Amino acid sequence: MNTNLLSNPFNITYPTAVQTSLYSQASFSKFDPSGRFVAAGCPDGSARVWDLDTKSTVRWLEGHVKAVTSVDWSRNSRYVLTSSKDWNVVVWDLASETDPPKRVVTVRFDAPIASASFHPRNSQILLVLLSVGEAYIVDLRKNHRGRTELCEPDDGDEDSRQRNAAITVARFDPSGKHVFLGTSAGYVAIFNSRTKTMVARHRIAGAGIIKGLDFTRNGRRLVTNSSDRTLRQFILPTYPSPTFSYAAPNTDSPLPSSSSSPIPIPIDETQVIEYELEPINRFNDPINKVAWHAMCFSPEGDWLAGGAADNATHKIYIWDPQNEGQFASALDGGREPLAHVHWHPTKPMIASTTNRGNILIWHCPTPERWGAFAGGFEEVDENVEYEEREDEFDIEDESAFALRKERMEEQPVDVFSFDDPPSSSTEQTNGHSTPHLNHTQSHTHLHPQHDQINGGSRSRDEDEDYVWADDDPDDDYTGWRLKVLMEEDEDMR
């Protein structure tokens, strides 16, 4: 709403300065999809939710007894998922009126949890990665209840056993149709989240252990972090749904290396797409050769932020991933080494966590416009030759002026309707859109291929994967409220 009035003269769309430090014991921190909150997990087993308006903790998620390893937010921020080394994942309901909030569910595994995330369309579907390298999809819905391990088909040969190395990272893609798994052998395996079968497998040459994955909001581009200290950006092909069968399976389809549009790869049920994915960009620090703790796309994928694993400084590198991967800026956050970095879902804002547990909120400061204090005063950047209208300073007849004003006021005004570009909150009122997935974009970029394949009859809502995910929906509705709980004792915490 205030965007019309805010002006950024230099149009910088990445953060440049630290706005606030949130003092905590966090090991990582993550913005929620609305951008209101930051959730942080701590090594002592607690997690907290910060309100960015007041820069204070609004909820303490206390339930784990060992270090919290990840947090995730449901699409409308009502549910928070925490995973911990205590073998548990917990779903918290922020709409409950208590602090700590109500635990919706606790799922116990038989090993420490490395990470856990929600399905982007339904928070009752969880993706859980154990530290022993196994990934599970946990479905909490009544009709689908179950826990399925995501296993690569075993071909029995030496080659596949090598590939079946430990899974090191697991993510849903923004549409939720696929799960992307990174392995310690430098492979990225793509599973269909509905059928839990592998649809594709890509070797990433020279990557070593895959340490992290991130997607742009439309799911078209992927960035990987790996043990060779390089971030790689890929354009993803469109993976077909496994139940589709096509006439001519062609596993040797050309690499979609630098092409701008995804190449549909037809496949039949039994076939797995398998080829080496060639990165379109590589990002590294050629001088210091630092490794990267974390990386994150900006909301529209315009920028890529990489958190350097430098043990003496706190540095965030920012690249332009669309413009040949040009280096744009390095943010210096002082002397506390960086542990984690996450980009705000809508604004040029980054949360970076130091290894001492402090969260730095980076923003792009707008210069104060002093002209705004004077009514009817306009600031100009440089001197402008003013051209006076012929009658500008003529003394107008008062009645004529009144008449003109009267006529002007006849114009009807619309005090009800909103016409600003849909903000993240209004966008989410559509039950089908996900915060990571721009509705219109996904339709035009992701699905035409499917539409063509199926004679154009398959619309987004009929998509089997979406139908499956939207079955038995969760209660993560847009209008939920986080109740303001009065802090009882001022210096309690």
Add this chain to the structure above:
Amino acid sequence: MDVTQDNHVPRCSTPLPHSLPAVEQPMVQHENSGDVEIQNIGHQSHMNGDSATVDDGSLMPDTGIDMEDAPASDRPSALKEESMVIEDVTPDHRENRSSPARHDDFVIQDVASEPQSTSAPLHVPNTENHTAPPENFMLQHEQDMKVEEKTPTSQNNTPAYQVKFIMSGHTRSVSSLKFSPDGTMLASAAADKLIKIWDCEKGELLDTFEGHTEGISDIAWSSDCEYLASASDDKTIRIWSMETGETAKILKGHTNFVFCVNFNPKCNLLVSGGFDETVRVWDVARAKPLKNLPAHSDPVTAVTFNHDGTLIASCAMDGLIRLWDTESGQCLKTLADDDNPICSHIKFSPNSKYILASTQDSTIRLWNIQSSRCVKTYTGHTNRTYSVFCDFAPSGEYIVSGSEDSRVYIWHLQDRQIAQVLEGHRDAVIAIASNPTRPMIASASVEKDLTIHVWVDTNEP
């Protein structure tokens, strides 16, 4: 029982630093007063003699008030403390008032069922110099109404507000009225340091909040109806929990009277303005100040958030309306009229693209925020002294405002014509409120009346 008037509320005591002669500046009196008896001079001098009940000055504010305890008939015992009822000093006033009301601590008159009440709505299209309602006023009016009902008026869309309840209970001027966001309750605040919560459907008093040590100028509901914030002359803001009826937080920091207050839509922030000329943003849950904006050069009369909470608008007696970025606290824009009339109240339009601003040149203007232009002006009412509230009427196609000629004015939003004038109050109407969920308006007036009128639109189902 004598009551000294030691608790003026700025909104009700004509805080007019510029426009009043020095003698009549209640603000000055405020600052020097302490516990000394203060007389409400400005009030009297601005009545202009056109109101029905103005007389020779022997009114309550100028003399000591005789109070007597009401009979403890069926009154809830918790209310005993405030069960004082003002006895009118002038006998001929007593006639004008519905006398049974004077002997109860709070009285609801269901006017719809008791047509003999003297307080009834009057459909007077833009009449100037309306004189006092005489004894036969009601009768005459009833006839008017009947005639009007019989003729199928072409303007079905004209509002026909009629009084539904008249509620009394406050013992000093009512300064602010706010409907709860769910539309079921009405909160009123007054110079008697009390906040009262009323049921809109039954007109019953639900609760009374007591705690401020000075009069209250403004109140605001949180959007979830959980909390109520009140701004007081004791320089504090109190946040009341509706669940417990107790003070949940006291926000301290203003260095002078707090005059206006509002929650943001998420209810985690509160904005306030006051006579210390600042706008302050507070963390509600922690009662901590977050921002202190040196916003104006005169007392701030209204502050409000826009619909998504990203903007704050403030207006002040310096005649300026300023827009602020909530996150950074930076001033984004200033709206000012050429003549700089004192700004009484501002209100964002439902889509936050316009600001409705009432100024003390008896004008209400609708400003386009983007173009900084005034797109509509509404006139006909009187506002020269108090910070009179204005609002969009429940259906939204109307503008409603109080007036110092003891009436409530309703204009058509688009063509700026007066749609209806509500009569019934006997003193300046400062506080008005539009019910967010039903066709209902509440109004309240100052010292000589003290009643709250609830009006419903009979043209709406």
